Amino acid sequence: MINVAVLGAAGRMGSHVVQAVQGAEDLELVAALDTDDDIAAATRAKAHVAIDFTVPDATEGHVHALIDAGIHAVVGTTGWTSDSLSRVEEHLKERPDLGVLIAPNFAIGAVLAMRFAAAAAPYFESAEVVELHHPDKVDAPSGTAIHTARGIAAARAAAGLGASPDATSHDPDGARGASVDGVHVHAVRLRGMVAHEEVLFGNAGEAFTIRTDSFDRVSFMPGVLLGVREVAAHPGLTVGLDRYMSL
Numbered sequence: 285m286i287n288v289a290v291l292g293a294a295g296r297m298g299s300h301v302v303q304a305v306q307g308a309e310d311l312e313l314v315a316a317l318d319t320d321d322d323i324a325a326a327t328r329a330k331a332h333v334a335i336d337f338t339v340p341d342a343t344e345g346h347v348h349a350l351i352d353a354g355i356h357a358v359v360g361t362t363g364w365t366s367d368s369l370s371r372v373e374e375h376l377k378e379r380p381d382l383g384v385l386i387a388p389n390f391a392i393g394a395v396l397a398m399r400f401a402a403a404a405a406p407y408f409e410s411a412e413v414v415e416l417h418h419p420d421k422v423d424a425p426s427g428t429a430i431h432t433a434r435g436i437a438a439a440r441a442a443a444g445l446g447a448s449p450d451a452t453s454h455d456p457d458g459a460r461g462a463s464v465d466g467v468h469v470h471a472v473r474l475r476g477m478v479a480h481e482e483v484l485f486g487n488a489g490e491a492f493t494i495r496t497d498s499f500d501r502v503s504f505m506p507g508v509l510l511g512v513r514e515v516a517a518h519p520g521l522t523v524g525l526d527r528y529m530s531l
């Protein structure tokens with residue numbers, strides 16, 4: 285039996301995660317914590333693994349506290365930078381027995397979309413990312429879109445491709461979106477949406493589109509449970525659920 289604590293348990297994702305853990309025969313929910321709770325409650329409850337779906341400002345602090353407490357971490361919260369990831373990697377050297385999984389997206393379609401986008405990237409002159417989310421989301425662009433764009437940029441660089449062609453010289457209102465490692469990313473916030481992404485590729489005379497849609501937060505739950513079951517077998521820092529899958 286794996287003892288599980290959920291951080292952000294009252295949130296949109298956290299409340300689904302609580303139900304998913306309660307419904308899994310091999311997992312025991314030992315703590316459901318939210319804003320005003322002390323993370324030390326996870327230690328007192330003898331949690332083996334903690335799942336974090338909180339806010340970008342709090343998640344790194346949670347991971348460091350969990351490492352200090354000897355608890356494996358499965359993190360879905362966004363806002364991670366290369367600096368914050370490096371700090372976690374460094375901290376984990378003190379606890380080589382612990383695993384931390386930080387996954388920008390736990391939905392199988394999104395995990396595949398990120399991998400397929402990186403695979404397609406060397407073969408197209410142009411690439412852009414459009415993400416669409418519910419209007420209550422606090423961060424933009426989405427963590428998934430940032431990870432997707434970075435994967436595309438790395439694959440393009442490895443293939444010796446330069447920037448996508450773009451003659452724009454007048455864009456006073458930022459209509460071309462954010463640039464993530466040189467890849468343009470556009471964020472839509474629309475009532476009715478949950479979590480969606482399109483990756484657009486273009487060559488002369490053709491286009492290739494990868495699209496993933498999470499219509500319901502239940503779509504993230506199999507990936508979260510996979511992370512909880514596997515994290516102890518993957519010591520160190522892992523970024524992306526694909527690293528736990530045979531892809």
Ligand SMILES: NC(=O)C1=CN([C@@H]2O[C@H](COP(=O)(O)OP(=O)(O)OC[C@H]3O[C@@H](n4cnc5c(N)ncnc54)[C@H](OP(=O)(O)O)[C@@H]3O)[C@@H](O)[C@H]2O)C=CC1
Pocket residue numbers: 291292293294295296297298317318319320337338339340342359360361362363387388389390391427504
């Ligand atoms: N990786 C993935 O597959 C997915 C990732 N996400 C990401 O997960 C995160 C949460 O999303 P979502 O559930 O929609 O957001 P919500 O705002 O619905 O949930 C966040 C919860 O965390 C609580 N919280 C805030 N600060 C703390 C803290 N310091 N300690 C404990 N709890 C805290 C909030 O409480 P309060 O409201 O009182 O502040 C709230 O209950 C976001 O970063 C989002 O991008 C979302 C979906 C899928």
Ligand SMILES: O=C(O)C1=N[C@H](C(=O)O)C[C@H](O)C1
Pocket residue numbers: 362388389417421422425426427428429478479480
């Ligand atoms: O806030 C959300 O809802 C989501 N956040 C994650 C992200 O920023 O990529 C994952 C998914 O897109 C849903």
